[in-house]
Amino acid sequence: MNIKNITTFIFTFFCAFINAQNIYLSKVEKVNDNKDKFFIKINKDISAEYLGQIDVQGFSSDDEEVFSTIYKKAKEIGANAFAYQPFDTVDEIEQPFNPSNYRIKLFYITKEEFYKNSQQLYLFSSSEKPQTISINKKNYVLEPRSYLSLTTIRGDIYTISTKKLLGSTIKVSNTEGVPQYFQVSALKVSSNKSGDAGINLKSGDITGIDRSYGDFLRMIYNEIK
Known part of the structure; x- marks a missing residue:
């Protein structure tokens, strides 16, 4: 492999590394054995059982694939609801949502919460x-x-x-x-x-x-x- 090809390979590998996305269960507080298929966004003031959290690092424009991965990991601990969790900052000012680095808290909610009316x-x-x-x-x-x-x-x-x-x-x-x-x-x-x-x-x-x-x-x- 000549120097030009080596340089191209290194550049390609570096770009792939920079653009790689990592989605993982960063905390598991408890596991719920429910078999619910739904996974909905809730407000922080809703009464819910906290199960854990997922961290997403790196950006992907394939929203379906990102959701699919998050969904499967959430179901590993029986979560049927989630909420965006801003990272803590020194000045305690909530930062805008960053699609390249964010955290999701996972919860279990009752079916009554899921079936509340909405127009x-x-x-x-x-x-x-x-x-x-x-x-x-x-x-x-x-x-x-x-x-x-x-x-x-x-x-x-x-x-x-x-x-x-x-x-x-x-x-x-x-x-x-x-x-x-x-x-x-x-x-x-x-x-x-x-x-x-x-x-x-x-x-x-x-x-x-x-x-x-x-x-x-x-x-x-x-x-x-």
Whole structure:
């Protein structure tokens, strides 16, 4: 191997090392033997049983794969809920979410907490490019890695369109009091990778995703105010 090839190899290896992502259970307080499939984001003021925590180091744009890994590790200790845990700082000022280095606390919650009524509708952008959408003829621009949250009225119909010549249009209505999650993307979205939670339906470039994956995206994406 000549010097040029050696230099190229070292550079490639260094870049791969820098961009590598490590996801691991950094603390296990206890293990719950529940078999719940859901894994939802909760507020810190909700009564929940603390089980442990996961640390994520390094960035990956493959959100499905990151979620799948976190989901599987959380299920190793029976967690069915999570909350973002900011790192401690000397000045005690909470730092903005860093997608390259963050910590998740893991919990067990009762099914009553999971089934609480919610009229929220969440729409997520793809991670690649801005997406223009229309909701009941009102236009919104979703920047990369952002989402829009709307409080719907039970029974009302909401028409969501991607405003493209061959784009998708769907009609949704919340009659059951459960949150709804959709991802808007011009890219092909792969099938469910986790086996238990993730993407569950697709209509053109508007993809319905389940609550577990949607709540994960709510944590790592920026909300449009």
